[in-house]
Amino acid sequence: MDNLQKKFSKIYDQHVSRIYRFAYLRVNSKDIAQDITSETFIRAWDKFRADNPKSKVKNWTGFLYQIARNLLTDFYRERGKVQIISASYTPLMDPSMGLEEKAFLSSEVEQIKSVLSQLGQEQQEVIIWRYLDGLSIREIASILDKPEGTIRVICHRALEVLRKELSSLRS
Amino acid sequence: MNERNLTKKIQLLKQIQPEKDWVSLNKRQLLGFEVSEVKASFTDQILEVFKIGFNYKLALVPLAIILSLGGTIGLSQASLPGDFLYPVRKLVDKTGYLFVSKEDQPKLGLEVANKRLEELTVIAQNNQSKNLAPAINEFKQSTIEAADKLKPVNSLPELTKEIIKETEKFRENKEKIEALGVVVGDTEELTQALSRIVEIVEGQINDLNDRSLTDDQKQVLEQAKQDFEAGNYEKALEGILILSYNQE
Numbered sequence: 001m002d003n004l005q006k007k008f009s010k011i012y013d014q015h016v017s018r019i020y021r022f023a024y025l026r027v028n029s030k031d032i033a034q035d036i037t038s039e040t041f042i043r044a045w046d047k048f049r050a051d052n053p054k055s056k057v058k059n060w061t062g063f064l065y066q067i068a069r070n071l072l073t074d075f076y077r078e079r080g081k082v083q084i085i086s087a088s089y090t091p092l093m094d095p096s097m098g099l100e101e102k103a104f105l106s107s108e109v110e111q112i113k114s115v116l117s118q119l120g121q122e123q124q125e126v127i128i129w130r131y132l133d134g135l136s137i138r139e140i141a142s143i144l145d146k147p148e149g150t151i152r153v154i155c156h157r158a159l160e161v162l163r164k165e166l167s168s169l170r171s
Numbered sequence: 172m173n174e175r176n177l178t179k180k181i182q183l184l185k186q187i188q189p190e191k192d193w194v195s196l197n198k199r200q201l202l203g204f205e206v207s208e209v210k211a212s213f214t215d216q217i218l219e220v221f222k223i224g225f226n227y228k229l230a231l232v233p234l235a236i237i238l239s240l241g242g243t244i245g246l247s248q249a250s251l252p253g254d255f256l257y258p259v260r261k262l263v264d265k266t267g268y269l270f271v272s273k274e275d276q277p278k279l280g281l282e283v284a285n286k287r288l289e290e291l292t293v294i295a296q297n298n299q300s301k302n303l304a305p306a307i308n309e310f311k312q313s314t315i316e317a318a319d320k321l322k323p324v325n326s327l328p329e330l331t332k333e334i335i336k337e338t339e340k341f342r343e344n345k346e347k348i349e350a351l352g353v354v355v356g357d358t359e360e361l362t363q364a365l366s367r368i369v370e371i372v373e374g375q376i377n378d379l380n381d382r383s384l385t386d387d388q389k390q391v392l393e394q395a396k397q398d399f400e401a402g403n404y405e406k407a408l409e410g411i412l413i414l415s416y417n418q419e
Contacts, residue, residue: 005202012198020189034189038197045201109183116184131181163177 008048011060012041018061018133019068025116025128026072036075040068061135062143069125069143115165123158130155251290252305261309273323274331280313280320281337284361287313288344295351307355318360321368330371332412335405338365372404375411388414 019040024033044064047057057063116124122144129135129143137155141148247259264283271279287310294302324330342365348355376399379392395410 009198009202012201016194016197017188021184021187024187025184034193034197037189038201041197041201108180109186112180112183116181127181128184131178132184159174159177162181166177166180 004049008045011044011048011064015061015064016041019064021132022065022068022125022128023072025113026121026124027075028113028117032075036068036071039071040064043067059139059142061133062139065129065143111166111169112162115162115169118165119158119161123154123161126151126154127158127162251294251299251302252309253299253302275333276320277317277324278331278333278337280317281334281341284310284313284317285337285340285344288341288348291353291355292344292348292351295348295353303353307353310355311358314358314361318364321361321364324364324368324371326371330368330408332405332408334368335372335408338368339402339405341365369404372399372407372411375415376407379411379414384414 016037020033020037023036023040024030027033027036041064044060044067047063116127119127125144126140129140130137135143137148137151141151144151243256243259244263247256247263250256250260264286267279267283268276287306291303291306291310294306321334324334341361345355345358376392376396379395384392391410391414395407395414398404398410399407
């Protein structure tokens with residue numbers, strides 16, 4: 001394994017779960033999420049190998065999300081769909097959990113997934129990056145190429161929608 | 172529902188993970204190697220530590236030290252006795268002895284003494300009365316050191332043109348400072364050492380006088396005598412050296 005492979009391998013290990021989750025939450029399909037994740041890393045690996053000092057990628061997290069985002073856009077454009085409903089479903093729970101606990105967690109996760117899918121694309125992305133992946137407002141602003149203030153507003157509005165939707169589900 | 176609870180709920184989605192087998196297979200297809208290879212070997216980790224040494228940020232530290240040291244030494248060269256940076260200049264001069272051969276040390280000793288005399292001249296010319304006393308002290312110390320370094324010079328092979336040159340320069344500098352009305356005091360040790368240098372030249376001339384020489388050689392010797400009497404010891408030594416080598 002050469003030095004480039006080793007370096008990229010680290011980037012892969014650090015990001016593969018996040019990119020997969022990001023894709024999965026957008027397409028709600030294990031197979032499509034895997035395809036998009038694979039393609040994201042193929043493109044990133046090509047860029048990594050051809051990287052010259054002048055155009056060196058400084059933020060691989062942002063760069064990978066950009067690729068994944070573009071692929072998702074292409075995917076929706078090709079299919080002409082807003083949401084894919086897939087029969088496949090990835091088990092999310094720890095197998096050691098009790099049945100009752102699994103059922104409760106499943107309902108909780110399904111609830112939040114369902115509510116998240118009702119948000120617009122940008123709001124979904126901002127919520128995933130901010131609250132799931134822990135990206136800073138600045139990083140998100142850089143990925144979306146928008147001012148930090150705009151990202152804060154998107155984030156605030158998305159949280160409001162989520163809160164309302166979750167409350168209505170409970171009631 | 173407050174923001175904290177909402178955030179907690181969102182974070183439940185972290186449970187969405189790709190299948191481990193797929194992650195591993197995908198990586199193998201992408202990079203062409205096994206996942207287990209990813210863990211850096213001990214050797215790699217050691218190499219990584221060395222690589223850090225080449226990191227430009229760390230490289231700046233020794234560079235900054237070298238530059239500041241170089242800058243201090245450079246600035247110190249313009250300092251005079253009594254100045255803040257003068258001890259650095261003295262230290263640089265002293266360090267010089269470590270880098271020259273034993274044969275060159277007498278010359279270096281005289282060079283340092285000449286430097287001290289030149290500093291003294293500058294101080295006297297600029298009426299820097301505060302610096303005068305430390306400058307005289309520095310000069311005296313340098314003459315003692317120069318005399319010490321000149322001790323091994325007892326015959327012609329040890330005597331070089333450079334030593335003679337520095338000796339002449341020293342006499343000129345001393346005359347200059349005395350003309351400015353500065354009394355440098357007793358420099359007997361060096362005076363004696365320099366007299367001995369002159370005696371070596373004189374003794375060599377006398378020695379050559381007693382030898383049988385060709386007409387051309389006699390002419391060279393005559394010129395050397397004239398130079399010696401005129402106080403031009405360097406030229407006199409030049410003639411002596413030519414004759415000495417021809418004799419051998």
